[in-house]
Amino acid sequence: MAIEQTLILIKPDGAARRLTGLTIDRLDASGLEMVAAKMISVTEALAREHYKALSDKPFFENLIKYIRGEFHGIKDHRILALVYRGENAIKTVRAVAGATNPEAAAAGTIRGSFGRITTAGQFENVIHASSDPADAAREVALWFKKDEILP
Ligand code: IDP
Ligand code: MG
Numbered sequence: 001m002a003i004e005q006t007l008i009l010i011k012p013d014g015a016a017r018r019l020t021g022l023t024i025d026r027l028d029a030s031g032l033e034m035v036a037a038k039m040i041s042v043t044e045a046l047a048r049e050h051y052k053a054l055s056d057k058p059f060f061e062n063l064i065k066y067i068r069g070e071f072h073g074i075k076d077h078r079i080l081a082l083v084y085r086g087e088n089a090i091k092t093v094r095a096v097a098g099a100t101n102p103e104a105a106a107a108g109t110i111r112g113s114f115g116r117i118t119t120a121g122q123f124e125n126v127i128h129a130s131s132d133p134a135d136a137a138r139e140v141a142l143w144f145k146k147d148e149i150l151p
Helices: 012-016 020-029 044-050 060-067 089-097 110-114 133-143
Strands: 003-010 033-041 078-087 127-129
Touching: 003 020, 003 089, 003 133, 012 020, 012 060, 012 078, 020 033, 020 078, 020 089, 020 110, 044 060, 044 133, 078 089, 078 133, 089 110, 089 127, 089 133
Parallel strands: none
Antiparallel strands: 003 078, 003 127, 033 078
């Protein structure tokens, strides 16, 4: 199996509900290695670039507000971004995260345990995790400079 890198973001609902430590604990227990971590202010441009594949979705504008912390009173749009590395890292982290829709996410996954759908229809699903190798490569390069990632 290939050694992969994958991007994780603790989304604003996760940060606001104090789930940062729990998320890192689950990732730690998965056996993967943390190779980059930083608090970063999510600019409008970064948010739109990150989610550009979803720009035609009806929930897109709210998704941009969500990831920038506008629904959770996050100071300066700050977010914790992480890169984990290891065998099969992308699928492993997706399994820890659970399905996109919190109502469909399996019990015991981060999203299954802690995600919710707001009355406005917004998915609040605690973390972002890259979905496939192409996405992961694009996202890691978008959020981190090369020298911010340990060799
Ligand atoms: P993923 O985060 O599991 O990879 P994507 O389809 O890439 O899921 O969607 C990105 C994010 O957009 C989701 O995590 C969620 O926050 C939001 N989202 C996706 N689908 C919906 C939807 O049907 N309604 C509301 N928000 C959605
Ligand atoms: Mg995705």
